[in-house]
Amino acid sequence: MEESKVKDLTAYKNRFEEDASSFSEFQARDFVKELKNQGKTDEAIEVGRTFLEMAPELKGYINYFGYALYNKYINIDDEEISKNESLFYGILEEIAKYCKQERYSPLEAAVNKAIKHVLKANPVDYKKLSELLDYLDAPALEDKPFVNKDGKEFESKKEKWYRMKVRALYELESYRACVETANIAFTYNLKWHYNNLNWVKYYRASSLVELGRYEEAENEFIALQGHFNAVDSFEILYKLYMNTNREDDAYTLLIDKFFKGGFDYKNIEDYKKISAMAKAKGQDKAHALAECLIKKLEEENGKTYEADVDLADYADLTASDAFDRVYSEVVYHLENYITRHEGKVVFYNHDKNFGSIFQDGEENLFFRQADFLDDEEVEKYDVVEYSVIKTYDRKRQQMSSKAVLLKVLYEEINY
Template sequence: MDEKKVKDLTAYNDRFDEDPTSFNDFQASDYVKELKNQGKEDKAIEVGRTFLEQCPELSGYINYYGYALYNRYINIDDEKIAENEKLFYDILEEIASHCRQERYSPLEAAINKAIKYESKKNPVDYKKLSDLLDYLDAPTLEDAPFVNKEGKEFESKKEKWYRMKVRALYEIGNYSECLKQAQIAIGLPLKWHYNNLNWVQYYKACALVKLGRYEEAENVFIALKDKFRAVDFSEILYDLYLHTGRENVAYTQLFYDFFLNGFDYRYVSNYKKIAELAKEKGEERAYTYASAMIKKLEEEHGNTYDVDVDVSEYDANSASYLFDQFYNEIMRHLDKYIERHEGRIVYYNENKQFGSIGLPTEEDNLFFRQADYIYDEEVVRGDTVEYSVIKTFDKKKQAPSSKAILIRTIF
């Protein structure tokens, strides 16, 4: 097959040199398009700018002119952009001022190139990123997921916009607008990918905290806690409870995490918090065990840890042994640290290992799981137990709920 014949532009060139205003809309469009297609971007840009200045009634050539700018100045290596960022953004502004967000327009491609460039910076300039996103009209962006040649599916343009915009708004401190855009995003009938929706929910909750709407934020964090592992929600909730004067709730969360996580250096910060609480409450044995254990753990990881009690008698003991002693001391005296309640087991499903505790002042009984017993005890209906309460999220009802934790049979 013969290669496509390259159009001779001599007549257009001569006419342009003689009188640019003599072009009609079709001729102007055809001329700039052919210049661009033939790789003559500089000439296409010169012609396009001339038409803009001298022929304001013409418009068909605009997107071809914009693509010539895009090819010449925007779609280049990041290193070249960094050499002259001002020129890059001046050209971007030129494209944005003339090209609309429509089919065959270079606007989206140009903005996306700038967004990718800014996103790679460390640290990211979120104000710049937010401003770039504002060039695009989010509601009219494509909402169908992108599928590559291999059939792999990725986020849609609209999904990407809301994911990035919500975070950018939070990072620059525009919490009200962050909340607004997050709520819009959550209400859209989008097919969400990866953890994008969870991130939107997360920044929504963070914005709620900044706006002083603590209970709403707490409910979102709790709903995310068991399904979104990219964020340490235990630490977030602990700080939120302390910040809002709910020390008992914070400490209950802390001790429950201590119970769930067991012996692991990753949770040494929790051990230190509990050790300080033990010291504050005058629980000397628990504090001494904790100090000896943390000292050994930190030394094993090449760190130093100063203690203010004599722990020399435990030099021969391992950190895991000391953790067991510390754990038992804490669990035997939970009432010294957090609120404890008494109740009677009124229902238990042995197969599913969950049940409920009767509450005399409540309509509904309190849910519990056998796994939340402090020790591996046999659960018997009618037993009186001691427990604490933590707020949870009921997935079936899609609403906040509560459950009994740190349970121990009394009789």
């Protein structure tokens, strides 16, 4: 097989020396293209810049000129970039100035290289990241997922752009722009990958909190709860409720988590919240026992804790003993902490262990057997006591509520 011959560029070079403005569209394109392809990068850059000055009407060579810049200054090791970042970003700006976002353009490749460089820094410069993303026209980006040679599917360019832009705007405290950008992302029929959609929802909801749009934020975090474990939706909702004078909602959520979480050092922050709740509600015994639990548990894990009450009466308790007593003081005296309701069970599925409670003028309230305080046999027409938390009905894709912390009071026999 014959090797392809290297094109002789002597004629082009002579013409260029005589009068760069005399080149036709084809000649300029062919000249810069050949210089780049022959590895004569510096010459390709020099010729391209001369054409920009001497023959601004010529356009066909621009992307080849841009790729020459990309090869020399952009597509280099991070260590080399770090030696002269001002040059790196200056060249990127030059590429962005002259090269359109189109097929065969170096613009996307150059921006992506810069983004990778920024993301490797610790901490990430989100201002720079946002500026880099602005070089690209998001609506024009490819929305089809990328599939590698092994058939594995990855996020599309458009999905990636919105994922990063929403995060950057949140980190820059541009909360309104963050929400607006996320809203635009949701209008596209994107196939979301990994947890990208949930992250976009998370930063949008967090921005809504900062903007004081608490109900919208609450609904979003509730929808994420139990579905997106990368963030602690409980912690966010608890703070949201406490900061918006909704202590009853916060304490109901807290006690429900305490009831289900059991005795575990990883729940130490929840125990501290239980202690603070008991103190705020004037439940001195529960508060002292919670302080004892925290102190003993910290000590058993090689740490110290300064209790805010005298614990002399509980000196002999182990952390496990203290937990059991806190549990009894809180879970079996819920009326001291949160709002309780009474209602009649009007439906119960014994096979699936869930049912509903009648609510006058409202949709019946859902409950699960697992949310009863004790292992009780539940039957239709039982009158139960319960509290309520907001939930998200994934089947119907809407906000809902459910009963938690239930106990059977008595069986209603007049039916």
